Amino acid sequence: MKDPTQRKADKVATAIEAQIISGVRKPGARLDERALATEFNVSRTPVREAIRKLAATGLVTDKGRRGAVVRHLTVSGLLDAFLVVSELEGIAARLAARRMTPDEKTGAEAANLCCQRAAHDGDIAAFNVANMAFHDQIIAGCHNTLLQDQLTTSRVITFPYRHYVTQFPGYMLKSVGEHAAVLDAIRARDGAGAGQLMCDHVNLQGEQIVDVVHLLEQQSQKGSQP
Amino acid sequence: MKDPTQRKADKVATAIEAQIISGVRKPGARLDERALATEFNVSRTPVREAIRKLAATGLVTDKGRRGAVVRHLTVSGLLDAFLVVSELEGIAARLAARRMTPDEKTGAEAANLCCQRAAHDGDIAAFNVANMAFHDQIIAGCHNTLLQDQLTTSRVITFPYRHYVTQFPGYMLKSVGEHAAVLDAIRARDGAGAGQLMCDHVNLQGEQIVDVVHLLEQQSQKGSQP
DNA sequence: TTATCTATTTTTGTATACCAAATTTTCGCG
C-alpha cells in the first residue's frame, strides 16, 4: 500500500512544517512561493499545494493575494488552542483507558521512563522527544482515527510556541509524576480519572507557555514604543 | 478586508464540498481532475488545489496516483466521528453558557423556534436548515476560534450521511425539546449542564445515523452476493 | 522634512502545454 505522502507536495509540506515547528520560520514570517520552490528544488506547483495543505491544518495563514505567513497566535489564540488540546487529550486518555492494547501500555510506560531519565539528567532535548512519544502513544491508544487527526492538527499549532518554555525549573520532573498518575488510572481502567488527569496535565503545560508568551508580548510592546 | 475565498481554487472547493454534502457526489465516488475542471470552467490547477484542500479537511480521501474519492466512512468511522463531534459540541456549549452574548442567545432561541415550527409543519428541509443554524449559533457562542474550526471540519465529514435519516418519526420534535433544555442550561449559566445535554443530544443524532448506515451496509452486503 | 500620490517591480492566481510514471482498460491469446 503506497503512501500518498510520496508526493513532492507532501514532502515540501512536512519540510515546511518541520521548519516552523523547529523555529526556523517564526510566526508571521512570509512564505514566498518562488523562494520555497528554489529551496526545495521543485516547481511552484507542489509548493502551492503544500501551502494550501498547511493552511487547511491551520499552521499557516492564507492571506489571499497577499501571500501566506506562518500563523501567529495571540495570547487569546494560544489559550483557545490549549483549551482544545487539553480537552481532546483528555478524551483520548479516557478512551485509551478502555482501549489500549498491552503493547501500547508498555510503550507508554517505556516512554515515561525515558522522560524520567531525561529529567534526571536534565537533558531537555531528550525529554522533549520522550514526552512527545508518551503523548503520541496515549493518543494512538484511543483508537479513534478522527480524534487522532484532530489532535495532531491542534497540537501542531501549539508546537512553535513550545520553544519559549523548553527549560523551566522543575517542569520535567513534575511532568513525569503527572504522566505516572495518568498511567496508573489507565492501568486501573479508570477512564474518567485518566481523562481528567491528562486534561489537567496538558492545561498546566499550556498555562506555562501562555505565561511566557504573554510576557514576551508585553516586552515587545514596550520595546516598540520607547 | 478581502476574503481568500475569492480564489477559484476555494470556490471550486466549496462547490465540490456542497455537492458532496448534498449527496450529488456519494462516498467512494471518484473526483476526476479534468472532468471537474471542465464542469467548473477552470483549468486543472485550481481543481488540484481544491482537492488537496478537501483532502486536508478529510472530506476527500487522497489515494495517491490512483486519484481522489469522496471519503467513505465505515460504521466504526462514523462512530469515531460522532464521538468527536458530540464531545466537541459539548465543550462548545459549556463555553457558550459562559461566553454567549445576549444577541447570540437570542439568535439560538430564534433558531430553535424555527426548528419547532418546521417540526410542527413536518417540513424536513426547513428543519435541517434551522437545526444547522441552531448548532452554528451555539458553536459561534463559544468564542474559541480553534474549537470552531475543529468542529466545522469534524461535522462536515458526517454531513454526507445525514441524508439517510432526514425523516425519522418523532425525531424533529424530540430535538426541539433537547435544544430547549440546552438553552435553559445556558440561560442558567450552567456550563457543565449545557455541555452534557448538548453532548447527549448530538450522540442521539449520531446513533440514529449509525443505525441506518449499519442497516444499509448489511443490505448492500447481502445484495452483492446473491 | 514629511506626507502623499504615482510609477515600477514583485508576487500571486490561473491557464496551457508537455512529459514521465503509474494505473486502468482493452484486447488478444491460450
Place this chain on the structure above:
DNA sequence: CGCGAAAATTTGGTATACAAAAATAGATAA
C-alpha cells in the same frame, strides 16, 4: 473464461506565460 501484454487514461510534476493585485520605490507637493 481467465491471463497477460499493449494501449489509453490519469495523475504528479515542470516550465512558461500573463493578468491582476500588492508591495516598493520614487517623485512631487505641502
